[in-house]
Amino acid sequence: MLSFLYARQSGLDDPVRLRRAESTRRVLSLELNHNRDVDRIHGNGINTLDIEVIDGRYMLSGGSDGIIVIYDLENNSKKPQYTCKAICTVGRSSRHVHKFSVETVQWYPHDTGMFVSSSSDKTMKVWDTETLKVVSELLCYSSHSALLCSVLAVGTKDPKVQLCDLKSGSRIHILQGHRGEILSVRWSPRYDHILATASTDIRVRIWDVRRASGSLFTLDQHNGDKSKASSEAVNTAHNGRVNGLCFTADGLHLLTTGTDDRMRLWNSGTGENTLVNYGKVVNESCKGLKFTVSRGCSPEFVFVPCGSSVAVYGLHSGELITMLRGHYNNVDCCEFHPDYQELYSGGKDCNILAWVPVLRQPGIEDDETNSKRGGTQAAINPAFEDAWSSDVD
Amino acid sequence: MSYNYVVTAQKPTAVNACVTGHFTSAEDLNLLIAKNTRLEIYVVTAEGLRPVKEVGLYGKIAVMELFRPKVCVRTHPEELSLKQASSVRKYRLGLTRVGDLLLITGAALLTRCALNSQVIDVQFLYGCQAPTVCFIYQDPQGRHVKTYEVSLREKEFNKGPWKQENVEAEASMVIPVPEPFGGAIIIGQESITYHNGDKYLAIAPPTIKQSTIVCHNRVDPNGSRYLLGDMEGRLFMLLLEKEELMDGAVVLKDLHVELLGETSIAECLTYLDNGVVFVGSRLGDSQLVKLNVDSNDQGSYVAVMETFTNLGPIVDMCVVDLERQGQGQLVTCSGAFKEGSLRIIRNGIGIHEHASIDLPGIKGAVKCSSSSSRSTASVLELSRLVKHTAVSFTTHTHTTEPYCTVVVFTCVCVQITSVSVRLVTQDSKALVSEWKEPQGKNISVASCNSTQVVLAVGRVLYYLQILTGELKQISSTEMEHEVACLDITPLGESAGESSICAVGLWTDISARLLKLPCFSPLHKEMLGGEIIPRSILMTTFEGSHYLLCALGDGALFYFGLDIQTGVLSERKKVTLGTQPTVLRTFRSLSTSNVFACSDRPTVIYSSNHKLVFSNVNLKEVNYMCPLNSEGYPDSLALANNSTLTIGTIDEIQKLHIRTTVAEKEVKGAVYSMVEFNGKLLASINSTVRLYEWTAEKELRTECNHYNNIMALYLKTKGDFILVGDLMRSVLLLAYKPMEGSFEEIARDFNPNWMSAVEILDDDNFLGAENAFNLFVCQKDSAATTDEERQHLQEVGLFHLGEFVNVFSHGSLVLQNLGESSTPTQGSVLFGTVNGMIGLVTSLSESWYSLLLDLQNRLNKVIKSVGKIEHSLYPSFSLMRSGSSLKIKLIHSFLTLGSEGRQSKLFFPSLAPHCVLLSSEHLYLLVSLSLKHYICKSVGGAKPAVM
DSSP: OHHHHHHHHTTSSOHHHHHHHHHHHHHHTEEEOTTEEEOOOOSSOEEEEEEOSSSSOEEEEEETTSOEEEEEOOOOSSSSOEEEEEEEEEOTTSTTOOSSOEEEEEEOTTOTTEEEEEETTSEEEEEETTTTEEEEEEEOSSOEEEEETTEEEEEOSSSOEEEEETTTTEEEEEEOOOOSOEEEEEEOSSOTTEEEEEETTSOEEEEETTOSSSOSEEOOTTTTOGGGSOGGGTTOSOSSOEEEEEEOTTSSEEEEEETTTEEEEEETTTOOBOOOOOOOOOOOOSSOOBOEEOSSOSSOEEEEEETTEEEEEETTTOOEEEEEEOOSSOEEEEEEETTTTEEEEEETTSOEEEEEEOOOOTTHHHHHHHHHTTSGGGGGOHHHHSOOOOOOO | OOEEEEEEEEOOOOOOEEEEEOOSSSSOOEEEEEETTEEEEEEEETTEEEEEEEEEOSSEEEEEEEEOOGGGTTTOOOEEEEEEEOSSOOSOOEEEEETTEEEEESHHHHHHHTOSSEEEEEEEOSSOSSOEEEEEEEETTEEEEEEEEEETTTTEEEEEEEEEOSOOTTOOEEEEOOTTTOSEEEEOSSOEEEEOSSOEEEEOOGGGGGSOEEEEEEOSTTSOEEEEEETTSEEEEEEEEEEEOTTSOEEEEEEEEEEEEEOSOOSEEEEEETTEEEEEOSSSOEEEEEEOSSOOTTSOOEEEEEEEOOOOSOOEEEEEOSSOSSOOEEEEEEOOGGGOEEEEEESSBOEEEEEEEEOTTOOOOOOOOOOGGGTTOOHHHHHHHHHHHHHHHHHHTTTOOEEEEEEEETTEEEEEESSEEEEEETTTOOEEEEEEOTTOOOOOEEEEOSSEEEEEETTEEEEEEEETTEEEEEEEEEOSSOEEEEEOOOOTTSTTOOSEEEEEETTTTEEEEEETTTTEEEEEEEOOSSOOEEEEEEEEETTEEEEEEEETTSEEEEEEEOTTTOOEEEEEEEEOOSSOOEEEEEEETTEEEEEEESSSOEEEEEETTEEEEEEBSOSOOSEEEEEOOSSSTTEEEEEOSSEEEEEEEOOOEEEOOOOOOOOOOOSSOEEEEEEETTEEEEEETTEEEEEEEOTTSOEEEEEEEOOOSOEEEEEEETTEEEEEESSSOEEEEEEETTTTEEEEEEEOOSOOOEEEEEEOSSSEEEEEETTTEEEEEEEOTTOSSHHHHHBEEEEEEEEOSSOEEEEEEOOSSOTTOBSSOOSEEEEEEEEETTSOEEEEEEEOHHHHHHHHHHHHHHHHHSOOGGGOOTTTTTOOSSOOOSEEOOOHHHHHHHTTHHHHHHHHHHOTTTOTTOOOOOHHHHHHHHHHHHHHHHHHGGGTOTTTTO
16 A cells, blocks of 8 residues: 555556555455444335435435335444434335335436336336425336436336436337347446347347437347357347346446356447356346446456345456355345445345445554553553554665 | 635646657757646757747646658648546557557557457557557456557458567567568566567566666667666667578567666656757656767766756655745655655745855945956956955045946946046056046946946936047936936847936936937836835846836836837836845846845846746845856856855755655554644554653553544644545544544545645645545535534635645745735645646635636637647546636736737637726736746746746
């Protein structure tokens, strides 16, 4: 760390290097921290989480019980230990509440004043954060939605992907091509007209929404090598239902997960399978799987719910780095906080767990206990007794 | 609300990149130096480097390459391409050219080549049919070299002629080799490899293993010699030995590396001509070195010709007042590795004392402007001459008190004493001609140049001309009041003869301009007040003429002067000292300067058509005259009541002391330590800890604060502590002395990766962060809720484009130097990685809005270099709201010059909605920027003072 600081100070390194190195170190040291709790509100499994990007302060959660909760992640306790408070809840008492399980919640990207949710009660609602009232409501079959600016892409039980305009609340476009239920939709963070959709028909399609015709291309796990695939498996992304999609932060790559217990990394520009081998990624979810990637690290990481734990993989190496164990039941979603390299995960055990990087503190803990004992041991203050030498020189 | 103004005191000095080529014209050999956001263009001449132009860009220069577009190859000089680096740089940017094809690489290349890996370096190869790029890239297996052909039609990359997998793990540079060899050299940590598809040749000379090679430059156009520079500042020559085959083809036989010698740690190298190499450095001073054929005693082939001061990287600094003159000096920790040094930077001008003689009762100093034949006079003679005349004056005081004006020209000098004007030959001291006042009255004041003498006897002015061997009275006139001071310094192109005489009068306290020889009045300026003018001087700075008039109380009026009509304009007043002031001109490096002798000696010069008043590190100077001899080149002779001092004007003082780090072992890394109410406050990893001294003089932990990720920076004010976190912006703590604990007052919740913090005042806090931005946070004490009080609000944002390492309270400028104090409060200096020193100062709201308005309007008028919009430059990496203040443009405005200002700003077609700035506003604006320019002289001020 000191060498990074020195290199930054003397201009040997781009300041971003220190940032990336420290972010990476922090991701690698993620653990379930006793300093951080998240209010337990949901009475049933948590399906989806979303942290807003403007202040990185508020997190949405949606549960199988139809409840939507907004948490404040900011630490106002003036102490390292704190609980992320639920600041508002759309509970059963609210007349706007979803009747059945909430599948997706998402903040409006430019303003925390609005968010959208979709539910298996065949509705999709646009909410006003201030009043927690529904601004507009769309009727569609069990949906998974992705929001970009004012265009909302909705994937439903129906193979057709619908594009809705938030301003008017009307459907503006329908993307046809899939032959099964849509399990996940995601917009590219790089180009705002590129959309990826995953379906039970084991295919992933990439769409350019400016074009009226069909999809740009379909991801092919064999990269066009027909000898490896049986005739019906041509142009398939997985050998099972594709239930998770996630673009990397730069939008150059796309990750997919399928019920064939595989995760694949694709070049999102060409549709080429990069053939990174992540091994077996256990995936029993029949619904959409919400997984995420790190941002600002080098190399980047993937966080995938895997049974009752969250698996952390190297994005490009495919190496399983660690399993974050803590949930009592299956994990359904996880969300990465890029500003502080923290991970929030929600599972069927109704808990949201915060995974926080371990602070660099050799000796600090000892010292804390010392000071609690009344500081009488000041003469042998650990700050002076050890031989821990820094790498100053 | 706090409004702050950010100015540059010292532009960046660290060199990022340099290129040589024909840029300004086909004949000129130019050196172009990139210094972060600035580009300096020099012409290489036999005498050295001559600056041509300096341009500022709204961006950082990442890579620089000269290229010549094909279409205009015939007439146009080479054009320059610059690549702007965005503040968040994901991949290393590359820029390379072949012929008229320019390749800009970055993330785009990666997508094109479908690589999941990092491109280390990329270059075009010579001698390929299709344009071919060669690059080193890294993937999890290691580093590889690949070539790609550029298909111009499809705008795609195709597989190239050759590739080499698994080259050295630290291979970092590709050097394309021109014909006849072709191919490329790959430089690694331990080895140098040559590849061209067929041939593969590797050497691993032990000398290069010591350090990492960081830069290279081709010496010969045929590519047989290359210069290499490493991180230890060693300079190597890489030689390509050739071999002629039977069929006449020339191929590479062997590679040799030779150590040439040691220079500054090079960031970039460029071979100029005749064995001269420019070594651009970021970590130390840049150098111009000559490569000699033979080695010197130390075995080095390198001789340093010229050194260009670089303050960067400024790792730390503090403001001290060493001479207790109420004027700060800045001590910076500059440089890195072997270039580490402490440097003292002072506002104003340092006089380096060479010799001094104790001579009590000096009444004046003599201007010994030697003619060319005497310029070789030895030290002894000159000092004797000075001494002689000085002594002779003191011995004559009882009879004839001279008015200290002796002009030496063609071996004749004019002596003006209180009774007469005498023309004396210099060698024999024989009297040639003498003029006395008809009634024998005493001469009260006089002024002369090489051909004219004007003197005053009471109210009567006489005008004499110096002819060969004769003094001839031409005219005389009687003024209304007694004459207090006179000047006939020739201005303009009048070649030694002045057509105007400037006069200061007693009683009505006026400055007048009279026409010579008839003494007809041209202009009369009432100075007001009751203090008489004591010294008047006409001078030319940067082509503009000025009249300066110093009063008996140390005040100075200055005016713009029209030498044709004698009309004065733009009256300004400054206070230089408290004693009667004497003005003298001197020239240094072909710019004219004025020395104001008083109890607070000041040098007056002009920068960007503004007069700048710069202090001198001397206590008191009564008289001054310039001196130029072999022994004391470009020196000044300065006299006070008792001593005559000969000195030269200093550059930045530089102490070559290696920086050392004091170590004390603690558990964890101590990032910052400050004295706090007699106790020691330290930040150790994530903890802020206060130590108190026990009776046994041991340190005992009093209290801790744990709620940080990594507390890197600490600043204190009273009981308040500002903590700069690695990645969680700033936090304000209060120390409770009664409880002996810390209380968290407020925090900025933005995820800023900090690089320096400072407390501006009780409510405002300044921070600098990773993405080259400055921001101001404000404590909202009046907030109603606890939560609001806990938030520090970001109220000001400013994109600096420089990585700030340190903030320090203090100013290099004496307070109240100008007549009207500038409308600012407080001053915080900052130092950056690239050696820039800047200043942050607070403004009132009305001033802020005026300046902001002006800035916005200027944005529309001033064209940026490279068409990079000003508005794009300060775009933050994160979207944030708040009032941002970016007054960078105002300085370009002030450099426009007064006519430029008028026309640019008030010309309706250019700026249809312009503000009408009153002249008063403009003046304040100028004085505001004066802070900036005064500070500018700090950095050695090569262009301005030296």
